[in-house]
Amino acid sequence: MVTETSDKTFENETNNGITLTDFWATWCGPCRMQSPVVEELAEEMHEVKFLKMDVDANPETASKFGIMSIPTLLVKKDGQVVDSIIGYHSKDQLKQILSQYTD
Numbered sequence: 001m002v003t004e005t006s007d008k009t010f011e012n013e014t015n016n017g018i019t020l021t022d023f024w025a026t027w028c029g030p031c032r033m034q035s036p037v038v039e040e041l042a043e044e045m046h047e048v049k050f051l052k053m054d055v056d057a058n059p060e061t062a063s064k065f066g067i068m069s070i071p072t073l074l075v076k077k078d079g080q081v082v083d084s085i086i087g088y089h090s091k092d093q094l095k096q097i098l099s100q101y102t103d
Helices: 029-044 059-064 091-102
Strands: 002-004 018-024 048-054 072-077 080-086
Touching (some): 018 029, 018 091, 048 091
Parallel strands (some): 018 048
Antiparallel strands (some): 018 072, 072 080
16 A cells, blocks of 8 residues: 655654655656556555655655655655655566665
8 A cells, every 4th residue: 555645744654664755746647657556566565665745745855855856766764765766667676676675
């Protein structure tokens, strides 16, 4: 399951374990392609917490992390950013990236 997060809840939701946050917007074509891939991964990789954040509705967090292009997938481990993935990526590519933090 992918949980919607906001400027108010982001830090709290990403301070423990491994999290992947999908920064997206409704008008973004590549974001609409990335979203189902993230949904599929969330069903398979239970050791990772999956979140999504609409950058138009939550500009504070996007600005804080320097999100200039979307989709951007931000990976955090115990509250620290360990990876930033910009643009569309396949399920296999994302699984490979995440597995280096879950193994």
